[in-house]
Amino acid sequence: MDSTWQLLIDGLIILILIIGMWRFSSPERAASGNALAALGLLLALGVVWFSHTIQERALVVAAILAGAAAGGSVAWRVNMLQIPAMVAFQHGAGSLAACITSFVELTRDRVEWVAVSRISGILGLIVGAAAFSGSIVAGVKLAGLARQTPTVLPQHGRVHAALVASVAVCGGVAWCCAGSALLGVALLLVGLAILWGVVFAMRVGGADMPVLISFLNAATGLAAALCGVTIQNRLLIACGAFVAASGTVLTHAMCVAMNRHVFRVFTGTAAAPNAAPAAVTDVPPPVGTTGVPEKVIVIPGYGMALAHAQFEAAQLARRLQDLGREVRFAIHPIAGRMPGHMHVLLAEAEVDSDLLFDLPEINDQFAQTDLVLIVGACDVVNPAAIHAKGTPISGMPILAAHEARQVIVCNLEKTILLLGDAKATLGDLLARLDGST
Amino acid sequence: MRDLLLLTGVFAGSLAIGYLLIARVPVRLHTPLMSMTNAISAVTILGAVLLFAVDTTLAQKVCGALALALAAFNVVGGFAITDRMLRMFRRHHG
Numbered sequence: 001m002d003s004t005w006q007l008l009i010d011g012l013i014i015l016i017l018i019i020g021m022w023r024f025s026s027p028e029r030a031a032s033g034n035a036l037a038a039l040g041l042l043l044a045l046g047v048v049w050f051s052h053t054i055q056e057r058a059l060v061v062a063a064i065l066a067g068a069a070a071g072g073s074v075a076w077r078v079n080m081l082q083i084p085a086m087v088a089f090q091h092g093a094g095s096l097a098a099c100i101t102s103f104v105e106l107t108r109d110r111v112e113w114v115a116v117s118r119i120s121g122i123l124g125l126i127v128g129a130a131a132f133s134g135s136i137v138a139g140v141k142l143a144g145l146a147r148q149t150p151t152v153l154p155q156h157g158r159v160h161a162a163l164v165a166s167v168a169v170c171g172g173v174a175w176c177c178a179g180s181a182l183l184g185v186a187l188l189l190v191g192l193a194i195l196w197g198v199v200f201a202m203r204v205g206g207a208d209m210p211v212l213i214s215f216l217n218a219a220t221g222l223a224a225a226l227c228g229v230t231i232q233n234r235l236l237i238a239c240g241a242f243v244a245a246s247g248t249v250l251t252h253a254m255c256v257a258m259n260r261h262v263f264r265v266f267t268g269t270a271a272a273p274n275a276a277p278a279a280v281t282d283v284p285p286p287v288g289t290t291g292v293p294e295k296v297i298v299i300p301g302y303g304m305a306l307a308h309a310q311f312e313a314a315q316l317a318r319r320l321q322d323l324g325r326e327v328r329f330a331i332h333p334i335a336g337r338m339p340g341h342m343h344v345l346l347a348e349a350e351v352d353s354d355l356l357f358d359l360p361e362i363n364d365q366f367a368q369t370d371l372v373l374i375v376g377a378c379d380v381v382n383p384a385a386i387h388a389k390g391t392p393i394s395g396m397p398i399l400a401a402h403e404a405r406q407v408i409v410c411n412l413e414k415t416i417l418l419l420g421d422a423k424a425t426l427g428d429l430l431a432r433l434d435g436s437t
Numbered sequence: 438m439r440d441l442l443l444l445t446g447v448f449a450g451s452l453a454i455g456y457l458l459i460a461r462v463p464v465r466l467h468t469p470l471m472s473m474t475n476a477i478s479a480v481t482i483l484g485a486v487l488l489f490a491v492d493t494t495l496a497q498k499v500c501g502a503l504a505l506a507l508a509a510f511n512v513v514g515g516f517a518i519t520d521r522m523l524r525m526f527r528r529h530h531g
Contacts, residue, residue, distance in 0.1 A: 014451070017477065021458045024470055031523035034473050038516040041480060048483050052490045056498060060489055063502040064482070067509030074510075075517035086518060087472055090511045094479045097508035101484040104500050108491075116441055217471050220478045227484050229444055237444055238451040239480035245455030246474040250467060333464065340467030347525040358464055 009047055010234045016040035017239065021246075027353065044235050080348045081305045084337040088139035088213055091220045092132050098223040099128025099190065105230050106174075107183045117230050122171050124226030125186060126193045130167075131219035133197030138212055141205065142337055150205035157267065160203075163196045204266060207379050207392075209337045211254045211265045218247025250339050257333035257359075259395045293370030293406070295326045297362065299399055300342050301335050303376015303411065313375050314349035329355050330362045330399050332380035359399060366403040374401060374409045469522045476515025482508035 017040045023033025054060060071090075078086045102124035140146045153159055170192055174185045204212040221243025228236025255262045298317060304310055317327045329351065331342045343356060366372065374381055381401040385393040401407055409417060462470050485504035493501065 018454060018458065020473075021455070022461075024458075024466055024473070025461045025463070027463075027466060027523070027526040030466055030469060031520060031527055034469070034516060034519045034523055037473055037477055041477065041482075041512060044480065044483055045486070048486050052487065054486060054489050055491075056489050056493065059498065059502055060486060060505060063505035064509040067506035067511075068513040070506075071510035071512070071514030072517050075514040075521065078518065080522075083468060083472070083518065083522070086514070087468075087475055090472075090475050090514050091478075093507040093514075094475065094481065094511040097479065097485060097504040097511065098481040100500050100504040100507075101481055101488060104488050104497050104504075105484075108497075114441070116444075214471065217475060217478075220475065224478045224481045225448060227481050229448075231484050231487060232440065232444065233483060233487070234444070234447050236480055236484055237447050239477050241448050241451035242455040242458075243474045243478040245452050246459045246470065249456060249459040250471060253464075253467075331464075338468055339471060340464055340469070343465035344468045344522055344525070347522070350525075353465060353526070356465060 006051070007234075010238075013040050013044050013047070013235060014238045016043070017242065021242065041239075079308075080310075080345050081308065082143065083344060084209065084213060084341060085139050085142035085144075087338065088135050088142055088216065091213075091216045092135035092139060095128045095131035095135060095216075095220045095223050098220070098227045099125055099132055102128060102223075102227045102230055103186060103190065105227075107186055114232075117232065118175065120226045120229035122174050122186075122189070124223055124230055125174075125189055126167055126171060127219055127226060128223035129190045129193035130197035130200065131216055131223055133194040134201035134212075134219070135197075135216050137198055137201035138204075138209065138216060142209065142213075148206050148209070150208075151202040153199070153202075156199070156203055160196075160199050163192065163199055167192045167196055200266070207334060208258075208265050210334050210339050210341070211251060211258070211262065213338045214247055214250035214254055215262070215266075216247070218244050218251060221245075221247055254334060254339060257397070258393075259397060292320070292323060292325060295369045296320055296328070296371045296373065297366065297369050297401075297404065298327065298329045298373045298375060299335075299377050299381055299401055300329065300331065300346065300375050301377025301380060302337060302341075303378070305336060305341065305345055305376070307376060309375055309410070310345045310349040310351075313373075314346065314351045316373075317351065317355065327355065328357055328362065328365075330357055330359070330401075332359055332377070332399055335377060335380050359397060363397075363400050366400040369404040370406065372401040372404040372407045374407060376410060378411075466526075469519050469526070472515055472519040472522065476512050476519065479508045479511035479515060482512055 017037055020033040020037035020040060023029040023036065074086065102121050106121035106125065141148050167189065170185060170189045174182060174189055177185050201212060221240045225237050225240025225244060228240055251262060255265060298313055300310065300313060304313060320327045329346060335342045346356060347353070379393050381399050382393060383398065383402050384391060385396040385398045388394055459470070482505065485501055485508055488497065488501040488504070
């Protein structure tokens, strides 16, 4: 099997994938890059199909067609808000496939087991199973089937540590076992790793989701690469490593955007504080929009996605532009639920990409801005990130909306904005409360 | 041993090339990028097909078919959704 031809064909397929990823450096060329990558994988499948005597061909084709039909029909129906959940579920499917493949290969009676293959088989089993359950938890949260807030068990840190330890011990036992004993231990290992993934992912919530989903991307790639080492397949290793690299780069980018270490994101027990609803109704009306401002910056957030408000935001921007006003969109790297989420939503609403600016590009412009329109964003403009200590967002770079002349905040109806210094405002609330009892 | 070196080399090399390529991708393409690499990670479909290169027991057939369907779901869904997203980008960003 390891002929020169085989090496050349594998090299060609890897080259096609590299060119495909390279084309992602610009939006115009990315679509062809995606098509190239798909072609590369199709080619790889063809090579495997014709260079091996595959048995049960009808079953293989039927299974592939069933999965492809399901994947295709879901992909054509989801809207852009559901993309993060869709990606999470796909991560889950890919990881489970890697886990099952490693499992079958590992528990097969093989004479020529190389030590490295066995180790990576066991590791592939663990990473695949944990990434599977972690992705499903993330997907369930992102799809709105469960609350997006972090779920913290009593003694969460210890439960997690105990699970990691038992996975390690069980992995060690699997290394020593053979035959039918190995089958049992491997099943137990999968169960423990699935539990580990759940406990790991459930603690991450809301604004930290982009980090989790990037991290799971890397884990899925690692599971594929480990599966590749197990069956000694170069293509699996190369593709898995590409994906692992991509997930790692994105995880790092998200952590830099939040100015938090990845370890702190995943172990941080600080749940986002829930603000108590205010019981005051005699609030002055929203900022009077006297005349039309010259310079406007729109800051979108996950709330815009939830409300499908990107179309109205785009319409508003176009209308202002027709009036000869300057409109720009300022996008925080962690806005939304996955890296680049806002860009996709605004592209869906046909906003010109020249109007979109990232944090470093636009942050010194707010002081010269007449009006900032915040659409469903919260943490990314919260000055508490600068001033307050000990909150989950402390130290995170924010969009300096507070420097603009006027700010309009679009948020849920139940939100009541109390303008002014927080200390004085709370003091006022306290006085009202005392007065009413 | 030679094989092992080759496999390690492929892994390390791909990791490095992947890193260099991904670092060049602009922020606005991060969602399609993740969605495409997600589809690429379903390359395990090759491993699942290879499960059937030798004789299989019934349990192995069931496992293999499940892995194939899951990987196919991942690969087709991943590329299709990426394509949909990128079409939106191209339409108004060209």
